[in-house]
Amino acid sequence: MGVQEQRLSDGELRVENVGGIEETAVEFSSGVNVLAGRNATNRTSLLQAFMAAMGSDNVTVKGDADEASVELDVGGETYTRHLSRQGETVVSGGDPYLDDPELADLFAFLLENNEVRRAVERGDELHDIILQPVDTDEIEAEIDRLVDRRDRIEDDLAEIDRLKGVLPEKEQRRDELEAEIADTREDLASVEAELEATDDVEQRQQQKAELEEKLDELSSLRSELEDVRYELETERERLSSLESERADLEAERESLADAPDGELDEVEAEIRRLRDRKQRLESELSELRSVISFNEDVLEDAGPDALAALEDDDGDVTAGLVDGDDVVCWTCGSAVEREQIEATVDQLREFSTEKLDEVSAVEDEIDDLQAERRELEEAERERERVQRRLRELGDEIERAESSIDRLEERRDDLIADVEDVEAAVEDLEAQEYSEVLEHHREANELEYELGRLEQDLEAVEAEIAEVEARIEEEPDLKAERERVEDELTELRTKIERIERDTVEEFNDHMETVLEMLDYDNLDRIWLERREREVTEGRRTVTKTAFDLHVVRTTDSGAAYEDTVDHLSESEREITGLVLALAGFLAHEVYEDVPCILLDSLEAIDSDRIAKLVDYVADYADYLVVALLTEDAAAVETEHRRITDI
Numbered sequence: 001m002g003v004q005e006q007r008l009s010d011g012e013l014r015v016e017n018v019g020g021i022e023e024t025a026v027e028f029s030s031g032v033n034v035l036a037g038r039n040a041t042n043r044t045s046l047l048q049a050f051m052a053a054m055g056s057d058n059v060t061v062k063g064d065a066d067e068a069s070v071e072l073d074v075g076g077e078t079y080t081r082h083l084s085r086q087g088e089t090v091v092s093g094g095d096p097y098l099d100d101p102e103l104a105d106l107f108a109f110l111l112e113n114n115e116v117r118r119a120v121e122r123g124d125e126l127h128d129i130i131l132q133p134v135d136t137d138e139i140e141a142e143i144d145r146l147v148d149r150r151d152r153i154e155d156d157l158a159e160i161d162r163l164k165g166v167l168p169e170k171e172q173r174r175d176e177l178e179a180e181i182a183d184t185r186e187d188l189a190s191v192e193a194e195l196e197a198t199d200d201v202e203q204r205q206q207q208k209a210e211l212e213e214k215l216d217e218l219s220s221l222r223s224e225l226e227d228v229r230y231e232l233e234t235e236r237e238r239l240s241s242l243e244s245e246r247a248d249l250e251a252e253r254e255s256l257a258d259a260p261d262g263e264l265d266e267v268e269a270e271i272r273r274l275r276d277r278k279q280r281l282e283s284e285l286s287e288l289r290s291v292i293s294f295n296e297d298v299l300e301d302a303g304p305d306a307l308a309a310l311e312d313d314d315g316d317v318t319a320g321l322v323d324g325d326d327v328v329c330w331t332c333g334s335a336v337e338r339e340q341i342e343a344t345v346d347q348l349r350e351f352s353t354e355k356l357d358e359v360s361a362v363e364d365e366i367d368d369l370q371a372e373r374r375e376l377e378e379a380e381r382e383r384e385r386v387q388r389r390l391r392e393l394g395d396e397i398e399r400a401e402s403s404i405d406r407l408e409e410r411r412d413d414l415i416a417d418v419e420d421v422e423a424a425v426e427d428l429e430a431q432e433y434s435e436v437l438e439h440h441r442e443a444n445e446l447e448y449e450l451g452r453l454e455q456d457l458e459a460v461e462a463e464i465a466e467v468e469a470r471i472e473e474e475p476d477l478k479a480e481r482e483r484v485e486d487e488l489t490e491l492r493t494k495i496e497r498i499e500r501d502t503v504e505e506f507n508d509h510m511e512t513v514l515e516m517l518d519y520d521n522l523d524r525i526w527l528e529r530r531e532r533e534v535t536e537g538r539r540t541v542t543k544t545a546f547d548l549h550v551v552r553t554t555d556s557g558a559a560y561e562d563t564v565d566h567l568s569e570s571e572r573e574i575t576g577l578v579l580a581l582a583g584f585l586a587h588e589v590y591e592d593v594p595c596i597l598l599d600s601l602e603a604i605d606s607d608r609i610a611k612l613v614d615y616v617a618d619y620a621d622y623l624v625v626a627l628l629t630e631d632a633a634a635v636e637t638e639h640r641r642i643t644d645i
Helices: 043-054 102-107 115-122 126-130 136-198 202-255 263-301 305-310 338-429 434-472 474-517 569-586 606-619
Strands: 011-018 021-028 031-036 067-074 077-086 089-093 326-328 335-337 522-536 539-553 559-562 595-598 622-627 640-642
Touching: 011 043, 021 043, 021 640, 031 043, 031 606, 043 067, 043 077, 043 102, 043 595, 043 622, 102 115, 102 569, 115 126, 115 569, 126 474, 126 539, 126 569, 136 434, 136 474, 202 338, 202 434, 263 338, 335 338, 434 474, 474 522, 474 539, 474 569, 474 606, 522 569, 569 595, 569 606, 595 606, 606 622
Parallel strands: 031 622, 031 640, 595 622
Antiparallel strands: 011 021, 011 067, 067 077, 077 089, 326 335, 522 539, 539 559
């Protein structure tokens, strides 16, 4: 498969103080770029510069420099990288080509120390190195999130199924209420007709008005009493909920023990003390390294020319230098045995190592104390939250209790008022005009009943509308559940897919490469994906491994399976490169990384190198390969040559 149909443009790389390079600028082109030369001609250093510009940290700064820089012009863009020493570390900055170089370091930057090549060389487990870029923890976390989402969808769908069963009951209740309303309206019309027939006397009109007034008052009082009782029940439920929450918070407060007074201040003071100590140790360590470095330089350059700086006040060169193994001490100017200075330097190195270990120990103590400080601060914040909520709950409970007292008092007053009005209505009904008043009372009750039925109907219709709206969500929920299931399936098979793709890519490419390179009695090298059960703690889990198989042919033509340990150095190098190329394709590295870098191919003969270069060149826009002069001669002359670095 080809990785990109459209080639990128030519470019230029400018380098300062990388590896063994002091300063250089080279032009390169799409396709194959051959770094030709003898050993120690900075070819590997130039490849490191390419890696730095792409974003890799596997780069060394020139030994006598404190800073290095790289600029890469390609595709109309300029990418930069700056490296600077800070103590024992190298800090990088700039705007490189890649934000994350992990995939490129593993499968595109194939120098001598490439992890994939070395894994094949050492016979390491290949599965772990190939799957190293896959964040299985993140995949598992995403799977857990999707499972939770799917479970919530299932709960929603189950609730919808339940509502489907409830809907007919609610619809039946709606029909019943509509029928009751129709009957009540008919009864009310009948009573009103009777009233019109009998209530034609002024006195009866007055009696009717008086009774209606009392009945209206009674209806209003009963309605208000019902509202107060409902509010009272609601307020009591709220009070119970608040008291339950307060009990839970009080139990939580008891479980949150107060930190001893001043403990946080003590931890912070100890952190400051340890940081001061670390700073002093690093200063001492820096001075030690300077002394060691100076003595090493003196030992390497000992001789009359190296001691020119030790002239006396009259300008005479320090006399008494002796030939052989004696070295002039830079502190006093006397001749000292080389072994004595070397022993002193070894002691200084040992002391420097002890200081470095002491710095590491102090850093560990600082990390532990910082973790302890975070725990103390988090516990204090939690205690403050609980206390604050308890105070809020106290206020809310007090307001709820006050509201309950007020509602109970109002309820009692309304009950008394209802009893008084009911007595008044009974008195009116007991009078001579009770027949007319009975009609008025009946009509009033029917009107009240009609209002109640209409309210119940509105409530049922609202519930039906809510249920129907929920049921309408079912298709969307099912579609989302299907999408979540597809995502779960994709995530659960992602690792397996990468494993199978890698094995397939490796076996296809290895078959092609072996046929192309024509190794004697080496028929096949192939990768097998195998699952095995291993014990982790008390659990038995299934793990995947990659087994590398080798098939050879005897002089008589018989095939047999050999071990990886018996591969020649050349065969191992070819196997490592093909495995890295398989990872390059399986992880789709080519989508982000346009180049492959090759180095340390000396174990492979020139003709096979030439074939391998042409083969690999098909899978990247840029192939930059470092070759010895005689190996480069076998490569196509049409490829760009870079000989002056």
